[in-house]
């Protein structure tokens with residue numbers, strides 16, 4: 179499959195070629211024709227799979243006939259609204275849209291909170307066809323009456339699962355109520371929880387379903403490793419691991435902003451160039467930290483789940499879970515920062531006795547028994563002894579029986595390479611740049627819909643479609 183076989187306009191093909199993209203990624207090959215046809219779409223895809231171009235290119239093409247060279251703001255109404263959960267992701271999406279639209283007279287801009295609203299206000303007022311926004315700031319603009327949604331033809335909800343986690347769904351629902359009812363809707367999510375199904379059911383009409391990964395599977399390009407360690411020894415172990423020349427750069431996840439700050443400071447004191455990224459930092463500080471990390475100036479970036487969401491860091495070799503996430507889906511999000519675009523990556527987790535309960539649910543979700551490696555000097559037994567006598571505080575104590583089971587499990591487990599299991603279990607997230615034919619029956623038949631006509635269609639519960647996927651992936 180080549181880009182020029184997808185029916186895209188020459189100006190868009192030229193922009194794509196400028197980016198050096200040789201072939202469409204699977205999500206692009208599958209989604210672009212569907213979006214061009216005007217259909218609603220549910221995309222199961224994480225960042226790193228090329229999903230931004232998968233929705234931006236066809237939407238740019240759909241509004242291209244309405245493009246105007248006139249300077250008048252009235253000739254540039256908002257036609258496409260793209261919602262993203264974080265400012266980092268919103269900026270990334272916007273930057274991609276700008277690149278893809280460089281040869282066409284379509285204007286775009288990006289609005290997000292945490293910065294002065296005035297310049298955003300001015301930019302929107304000058305007239306823009308594509309508005310990329312975080313939900314809260316968009317509602318601020320609505321309250322200031324500086325944005326009009328009358329001409330909106332398409333809505334994109336990116337990383338819907340994260341929107342849900344961050345509590346943005348009420349805001350998104352409010353925004354949807356302000357849009358014209360006749361419009362195209364695209365929803366992207368890395369995971370499909372019950373809540374996402376409900377949201378998709380409400381938002382989408384007879385959607386096509388495109389998935390480049392089986393639900394909750396992981397890349398075979400990633401090697402996973404666990405280091406069992408007493409909670410109080412984690413810092414020493416991390417510092418020791420980071421002394422290894424192999425661990426040249428790593429994104430380190432912690433559970434809280436406070437821990438993120440503290441850990442970055444401690445690493446700096448140990449002579450390791452480290453910075454942190456979390457919700458309390460200003461936009462400028464976050465972008466600065468990200469830039470220094472991307473350039474290699476900073477070796478270690480310590481992040482919370484929320485701040486790291488949507489970070490597009492090419493060639494990130496290592497992700498370290500300083501603390502295991504409480505939600506198993508977050509493990510998938512975290513490790514999805516490495517092993518991208520066909521490159522190898524390592525996901526290392528420092529796991530204390532109290533955290534083995536979370537490990538069990540992660541392994542269950544990813545259908546993988548992760549290799550456990552004890553680093554000499556960081557043996558685990560005393561940690562288990564301490565936790566089973568209830569001495570430890572601050573962390574949730576597992577049930578006695580499950581604690582025993584967890585301890586027994588560690589002893590029983592033998593080191594083994596796990597990636598083969600993921601491969602056996604299904605397809606294909608591991609090979610994001612290999613085209614995969616959509617499973618027959620999953621996609622409702624495509625219909626030809628011109629940009630202005632969007633005939634009403636019978637609603638069809640998305641849950642039915644997703645149920646179908648569930649069967650395949652089980």
Ligand code: AMP
Nearest residue numbers: 199201202203225226227228229230231
């Ligand atoms: P996304 O999943 O949209 O965040 O994209 C991840 C990365 O893949 C970005 O750096 C894009 O520039 C890149 N990308 C998108 N499409 C392609 C393609 N067809 N070929 C190569 N790289 C791509």
